[in-house]
Amino acid sequence: MSGTRSPAADVETRASNDDHDALRAWLRLLATTNSIEALVRGRLQSGYATTLARFDYLAQLERDPDGLRMRDLSSRLMVTRGNVTGLTDSLEKEGLVIREADAEDGRGFRVRLTAAGRRAFRAMAVEHERWIVDVFAVLSERELRQLRELLGRVKSHARDLGRNAS
């Protein structure tokens, strides 16, 4: 399912009894992702009055102390340049990021976290990790490993298929 996700809609209800097991697995995978994203969105909103897009944006910058070029940020976040510009404007206004002329590219800009931005992100990231730990606490350590292993094989195979004949 494309676009934003809400806890209200469960894509898995689209599965009917005559659907193939693989299709049912895919709809469940999608529904699981949607449910976790909805949880994270809801808590970012209620706890920090912020959005997943802003959280993802800060998360990207946090891994690069020297900052990122706007266009790299755009491709890593898989959002349009226009969206990145809008997010940057609003985060810069709040003092969480700053834009600087890019030394390597006279026409371009880099963005990096300010000290305040780093503090704000880290506080959210600690909480975010706790939410995710809670979600997966329903599985034993062994089951969690199993899930990661199964997903890893499905992911690699999907990427191979996507590369070979899209």
Next chain:
Amino acid sequence: MSGTRSPAADVETRASNDDHDALRAWLRLLATTNSIEALVRGRLQSGYATTLARFDYLAQLERDPDGLRMRDLSSRLMVTRGNVTGLTDSLEKEGLVIREADAEDGRGFRVRLTAAGRRAFRAMAVEHERWIVDVFAVLSERELRQLRELLGRVKSHARDLGRNAS
């Protein structure tokens, strides 16, 4: 990760060694979903010159022979009313859906598939199912059941957590 997905970016690369196992599992789940969506998007584009949004739209209508109210379609697809209007305009122009005044709601519209729309959707759906079967063919039947069972528990737990304290 919010927004549209591309095969190029792998959100799992965000995981670092000191991240908690649960966080790594979540990033892998997200990366797996992204990879499969990217595959489906690519093939819908190359095989049918269509988008995942249009496919999802037709899939919703296909399950309701009497059609759906525009606002229900919007909430099921988790997209804005404006997006649904745009998609409806373009699909109606191509003869795949028709708008009808809603008998129960004088001001509203229902949309339903035309016979041509149903045929076009079914042809795509058969192919779509084959792509998904191919993706999950990397797992044995037993592993596929295991994956669905593990995901089912994670999904239920995430939904419970989302309901209780968001």
